[in-house]
Amino acid sequence: MAPCAVRPAVPDDLETLVALLRELFALEPDFRFDPARQRRGLALLLEDRLRRVALVAERDGAVVGMVTGQLVVSTSEGGGSVLVEDMVVIGSARRQGIGRLLLRAVETWGRGRGATRLQLLADRENEAALRFYERLGWSGTRLVCLRRGGV
Ligand SMILES: CC(C)(COP(=O)(O)OP(=O)(O)OC[C@H]1O[C@@H](n2cnc3c(N)ncnc32)[C@H](O)[C@@H]1OP(=O)(O)O)[C@@H](O)C(=O)NCCC(=O)NCCS
DSSP: OOOOOEOOGGGGHHHHHHHHHHHHTTOTOOOOOOHHHHHHHHHHHHHOOOTTEEEEETTTTTTEEEEEEEEEETTTTEEEEEEEEEEEOOOTTTEEEEHHHHHHHHHHHHTTTEEEEEEEEEOOHHHHHHHHHHTTOOOOSSSOOOOOOOO
């Protein structure tokens, strides 16, 4: 199998990333796929290279997965924490270590910016993802996610 490399996404990747988000959002009932919004969100991520990152995994010149990270300040940590989102590997490339590679890369990115923690949200019924994170040393917390739209 050809090796897989992780690199920061560039504007030319946008449409590929939007397609990956379509695959991800189809699994998460909390989100509705809207390509214009996802394109806009991704463009915002690419604008701020200090505090945000979109990483892609590439094999044989094709993007096979992505993850994004955003640095937030955590008062509990007394420092930075990375909000990890948009973790997805194309269906045909799963269980080959690519998700692990992407998470490790976003962790390295965060550590290089002073972060001491990673955090993310996952759908409570996404068993595959929950097992994946658990395998990589993540654990659940007592916190629940609340949100308010339309602001
Ligand atoms: C979750 C996802 C990103 C994992 O990526 P992946 O490239 O398949 O994962 P990896 O091959 O790097 O697996 C890393 C470890 O997790 C384990 N793992 C991965 N998927 C698993 C599954 N479905 N069930 C149990 N363990 C799993 C692997 O066995 C591996 O451990 P090992 O190396 O000790 O065997 C991928 O399945 C995916 O894109 N799913 C759809 C999108 C999604 O749900 N994203 C998460 C949103 S929160």
